[in-house]
Structure formats: C-alpha cells, structure tokens
Amino acid sequence: MGLDRPETGDDAVVPFTLEKLDTRGRIVHLGPSLDAILSRHNYPAPVARLLGEAVVLTALIGSSLKFEGRFIMQTQTDGPVNLIVVDFEAPDGIRGYARFDHDMVVKWAEAGKTSPAEMLGKGHMAMTIDQGPHTERYQGIVALDGNGLEDVAHTYFLQSEQIPTQVRLAVAQMSTKGDHRPRWRAGGMLIQHLPQNGMSRMADLPGDGDFNNPSMQDPDFVEADGWTEARSMLATVADVELADPELSPERLLFRLYHETGVRVFPGLPIEERCTCSADRIEEMLANSFTDEEREDMSVDGEIEVVCEFCSTAYRFNPHQFHAKH
Structure with missing residues (x-):
C-alpha cells in the first residue's frame, strides 16, 4: 500500500478529520519520551501501564491547546496508585508522575488485579487548563468509580462539552534487536463527532462547561450514522496495532477509514521535558x-x-x- 505523504514516527500527535462522517480526531505514538518517563522511576509494570495511559490521554488532549499554557491531568483515588499527575506544556512538552503503595500493588498483583482500572480504584480526576499568570484556570472534575481512563475520558467530554467522544489507549513493553531491556511505548486515538461546521478546525479544549446539560443523555437522543460508523471502526483496533512501532499513524488511519476517506494533517512533535530548575x-x-x-x-x-x-x-x-x- 502506498501513502501520498511521509509517515510519522514516534513521539508525535497526528490530527485528522473524517469529513464524510462529521468526525475529527488525533492519533499519538509515544516511544522514547514515554520510556524515559516510566523507566526513570522503575515503576512496577501495572503502575507503569496506568501512568502510560494517563500520559497518552494527556498528550491527545493537551496537544490541541491553541495558546502557550498548560494542560494538567490529575487523579486522586483509593487504589494502589493513589495519585497521578501528568503535565502538558504547550506546544510539545510532557511529564508525568505516579505515587503508589508498593504493598498494595503487590497484594493486588497476587490476587490477579493488575488492570489499569483496578490500579486506579475510586476517587476523582481533574483536568485543568492553565493559560498562565493573570488568567482564570478552567477545570473539569469527573468521578472515578472503578472505571478505566478511556471510560473516564468519554464521561468528561460528555459532561463538559456535550461532544460525543471515543478514546482508545494502549501501553506495552517491546524489545527490539540490540536492546538491553524491553522499552515502554504506547499509542492512542481520540475521535469526536462534530457535525456541520465543526470540521474546519480543531476545537479548543473544553473548559469547566455546563455539567448539567442533559442533551445527549436524553432518551430521545439519536446517534448520527456517521458517528456510529466512525466509532465502530475505532472499536476494531487492537492494542498491538496502536502501540506497533512499524504501523505509522497514517497507515493505521488508512487501514481504518480508507473507504470513507480521511484527511491527515502534519504531525505535532511531543517530547519528555520537565519544567523544574x-x-x-x-x-x-x-x-x-x-x-x-x-x-x-x-x-x-x-x-x-x-x-x-x-x-x-x-x-x-x-x-x-x-x-x-
């Protein structure tokens, strides 16, 4: 299969639109940047996978900032991983940290409870947009009730902006020839239904929104056919496809949406960068x-x-x- 544009590698977010389906989205591949974040603290594997998912989700959302500022995702829960903070500094810097109870992680692992949702537990997640000094912060808070970050992201966008959203996240350790250890990498995709004039630009990040607007929760709400098709195709993506270093974002998008057509925009670089000094x-x-x-x-x-x-x-x-x- 040939593509009419260069293929994007690791540590980049690629925006795209599915104009016939009234849908826009982003796809991200993280390699060396994520490995640096996760290997630096030598996290246990279940902790690393959860933090990896949080980093991917933050990259997908934070990279759409249209101004110099920060997007911060933070969870506080009662699970083995009781605190996660991921900080995206526009336009391309990301860092992340997880605090965990080692004894709880071991106990959960012995009981076979190692999924990201089980590591997370119950509590809340806050997403904060900080445009810098002398500006108001915007924050949305979502309850965590034993669900994974994919489900939480769907709830967040539904509550804050009433935008139908579907998210897929995948984190894996992979070895390549010459590596002295397996390396962490991840992929993720986010799609959103934006009918009518929503396709001309990537929408700004949501603020704190009207959390009481019941529009899409109305029993008479009917999902658009285009959105049904877009999210049904995304649901067919396997974790290994999202994280595969040999499968570029462009190639995966073509595989999913070549029949309806997909417009792909230039990739936006992401780098692991701390702001301490x-x-x-x-x-x-x-x-x-x-x-x-x-x-x-x-x-x-x-x-x-x-x-x-x-x-x-x-x-x-x-x-x-x-x-x-």
Missing part, C-alpha cells in the same frame, strides 16, 4: 520557609530537593539564604 526551587525555599525550617530540612549541612517528575536532585546550603533576607 535550580532557580525555581531556590526561590521556593527562600520565600516559603523560615531559617529555622530550612535548618530542619538540612542533612549533613545540605538541603536536598528531588523533583518527583524527573528525579533530578538539587542541593543547597541552608545558610545561603540568610544573606538574601
């Missing part, structure tokens, strides 16, 4: 703590602060702050 941490230590508190933090005459996202260690002399105040 020595200057930021020094400012935080100087402005948020007293001399006595900084002394209490010091070990062997040194304050060490380790970034939870990238594991970079920053070290400071507690006495260096005295001269500044």
Whole structure:
C-alpha cells in the first residue's frame, strides 16, 4: 500500500478529520519520551501501564491547546496508585508522575488485579487548563468509580462539552534487536463527532462547561450514522496495532477509514521535558520557609530537593539564604 505523504514516527500527535462522517480526531505514538518517563522511576509494570495511559490521554488532549499554557491531568483515588499527575506544556512538552503503595500493588498483583482500572480504584480526576499568570484556570472534575481512563475520558467530554467522544489507549513493553531491556511505548486515538461546521478546525479544549446539560443523555437522543460508523471502526483496533512501532499513524488511519476517506494533517512533535530548575526551587525555599525550617530540612549541612517528575536532585546550603533576607 502506498501513502501520498511521509509517515510519522514516534513521539508525535497526528490530527485528522473524517469529513464524510462529521468526525475529527488525533492519533499519538509515544516511544522514547514515554520510556524515559516510566523507566526513570522503575515503576512496577501495572503502575507503569496506568501512568502510560494517563500520559497518552494527556498528550491527545493537551496537544490541541491553541495558546502557550498548560494542560494538567490529575487523579486522586483509593487504589494502589493513589495519585497521578501528568503535565502538558504547550506546544510539545510532557511529564508525568505516579505515587503508589508498593504493598498494595503487590497484594493486588497476587490476587490477579493488575488492570489499569483496578490500579486506579475510586476517587476523582481533574483536568485543568492553565493559560498562565493573570488568567482564570478552567477545570473539569469527573468521578472515578472503578472505571478505566478511556471510560473516564468519554464521561468528561460528555459532561463538559456535550461532544460525543471515543478514546482508545494502549501501553506495552517491546524489545527490539540490540536492546538491553524491553522499552515502554504506547499509542492512542481520540475521535469526536462534530457535525456541520465543526470540521474546519480543531476545537479548543473544553473548559469547566455546563455539567448539567442533559442533551445527549436524553432518551430521545439519536446517534448520527456517521458517528456510529466512525466509532465502530475505532472499536476494531487492537492494542498491538496502536502501540506497533512499524504501523505509522497514517497507515493505521488508512487501514481504518480508507473507504470513507480521511484527511491527515502534519504531525505535532511531543517530547519528555520537565519544567523544574535550580532557580525555581531556590526561590521556593527562600520565600516559603523560615531559617529555622530550612535548618530542619538540612542533612549533613545540605538541603536536598528531588523533583518527583524527573528525579533530578538539587542541593543547597541552608545558610545561603540568610544573606538574601
């Protein structure tokens, strides 16, 4: 099969439209960037898979920001993985972190409960759009009731924007010739039904929306034929297809939608990038703590602060702050 455009590789999001089906979407492949996030903390495999799904979902949503800002996805739950934070900094930076109870993870694994939904448990997920200083933050909150992130994403878009949305996420460890260890990679696809004039541009991210609008939950609501076809085809995609390094986004889209036609736009690069810095941490230590508190933090005459996202260690002399105040 020949394609009329270059094929996109790893660490990129590819927007597309299915104009005959009144649908738009995005497909993402993550390779080295995701492997860096997951392998840096040596997460147990079930924890890594869940965080990987969260990173993919955040990349799919956050990469549609039309301004310099941040999209933050955070979960707080009662499961073995009790906190996840994934931070997308427009236009292309992503980082992620998971906090988990090691004993619970082991106990759940021994009981055969290792799916991302089981690792997540019950609680809530918040999606926040931060456009920077002097602007209002927008946030949508969805309850987590033992469901996976795919289901939660559907609920979020239904509640916040009343946009029919379908999401597929897949995370896997794969070995290639010459690798000294299996490497994490992932893929995901998000499609949304946008009838009439919705195809001319990628819509902006939702804000906090009207969570009480019952439009699509009305018993008389009838799903459009085009949307039914679009999501039915997406449902046929296997996890291995989404994560396959040999199957480009363009090739997968052609495989799914060549009969109805698919318009593919240039890929948008994604890179693993942390926003921590020595200057930021020094400012935080100087402005948020007293001399006595900084002394209490010091070990062997040194304050060490380790970034939870990238594991970079920053070290400071507690006495260096005295001269500044």
